[in-house]
Amino acid sequence: MKKILxxxxxxxxxxxxxxxxxxxxxxxxxxxxSKITISKVVIVTGVVIKNFKILNKSFFELSIPSTNKTIMxxxxxxxxxxxxxxxxxxxxxxxMTLNDRTFSLYEExx
Numbered sequence: 001m002k003k004i005l006x007x008x009x010x011x012x013x014x015x016x017x018x019x020x021x022x023x024x025x026x027x028x029x030x031x032x033x034s035k036i037t038i039s040k041v042v043i044v045t046g047v048v049i050k051n052f053k054i055l056n057k058s059f060f061e062l063s064i065p066s067t068n069k070t071i072m073x074x075x076x077x078x079x080x081x082x083x084x085x086x087x088x089x090x091x092x093x094x095x096m097t098l099n100d101r102t103f104s105l106y107e108e109x110x
Contacts, residue, residue, distance in 0.1 A: 040091065040092055041089060041090065041091050041109060042089070042090055042091075042092075043087065043088070043089050043090075044062065044064065044071070044087065044088055044089075044090055044106075045064075045085070045086070045087040046062040046063050046064040046065065046071075046085070046086070047062070047063045047065065047083065047084070047085050047086075048060050048061070048062060048063075048080045048081065048082050048083065048084050048085075048086060049061050049062070049063045049070065049082065049083075050082065051079040051080065051081075051082060053079070057074060058074070058075045058076070058077075058078075058079050059072060059073065059074055059075070060072075060073055060075060060079055060080060061073070062086070062088075071090075071104065071106055072103075072104075072105055072106065073088070073090060073105075073106045073107070073108055074093070074105060074106070074107045074108065075107075075108040076108065076110075077108060077110070088108055088109075089108070089109040089110075090106040090107065090108060090109060091106065091107050091109050092104055092105075092106055092107075093105055093106065093107045
């Protein structure tokens with residue numbers, strides 16, 4: 001009985017881990033940005049329109065041509081050049097709402 005219970009626990013933990021750690025390869029242009037949950041990993045392709053550093057943190061703004069939307073990304077790597085087209089793996093890390101408008105911040109995953 002203990003072995004069966006242990007097996008069930010291991011299977012449940014494995015399924016939970018698998019569902020929360022897989023990368024969604026759907027282009028961000030085809031995803032609904034409001035439905036991306038915090039810590040979900042997505043792959044994005046876009047054009048860098050701004051880059052800057054604040055308090056030892058590197059940020060850049062990425063424009064996604066297929067949706068005409070821009071997202072703000074925190075990076076630990078070297079900042080990409082303005083105007084360059086890049087494809088990166090991102091994780092949503094924070095959401096802030098002001099006046100019925102939602103702002104999301106994404107972190108670059110290596």
